[in-house]
Amino acid sequence: MALFFAWMAGLIFGLGLLVSGMTNPAKVLGFLDVAGAWDPSLAFVMVGAIAVAAVSFQVSRTRTRSLLGLPINLPTARHIDQRLVIGSMLFGTGWGLAGICPGPALVLMGSGILKGAVFVMAMLAGMGLFERLERQKRPDSPGPISEKKAS
Template identity: 55%
Template sequence: MAIPVNLALGLLFGVGLVVSGMSDPAKVLNFLDLAGTFDPSLAFVMGGAVLVAFVGFRLVLARDTPLRAPRFELPTRRDIDARLIVGPALFGIGWGLGGFCPGPAFTALGLGAPGTLVFVPAMLAGMWSARLLAERKG
């Protein structure tokens, strides 16, 4: 059951991205263009998602264990290090250049726009190099 359940959750997440407009780089770039053709729609995406997650996470975490794993695995770090500034800064620059973050880029993959077909492999290469570099540094 694990594979169909995860497929369904990916579909649900992706449908949310498409319905919200977040899968369209033009809409993301307009959201980020405060001084120009500003489209505030994406604030409503984040508002809706955080609202559901804020309530839902508390309901779920009232349980002792998740359904399919022995325990919840939540990030526990609270320190603010240089990587937490450098990583999001690079991410934000790339987001502002292409209008894609990782989730929307995957929803765009099957639509086959040339820009997407360049972006996704480059994104995976970037992720892979960051992961290998982080694991080497420990």
């Protein structure tokens, strides 16, 4: 049952991305081009999405378990640090270069667009690189530490 709802959530989310125009990189770049022929449409995506999501988060805050009895995992991190800012800067640069963020990338791939699939592969490579760097930093992980000392 939980898997069905997760699948359904992804499906509706993806349909929303398609309907909204978020999956059209040319339109996303038109939104980010405030100094050019600006297309502010995508601001309305945020308004619509937040209007619905805000209610559900308000409800979820009053509960300890989801409607399926699963634990509710709300983020607990509150600190604003260098990682957050630098990571978001890197993301913003990549987003501004191609007009594609992670959700739309997966939908573009699902649309059978080769460039979408290539972007997803590069994105996964980037995420894999992050995991590698993180593992090298963590002192309790076994293998990569000796690798770090050796290099």
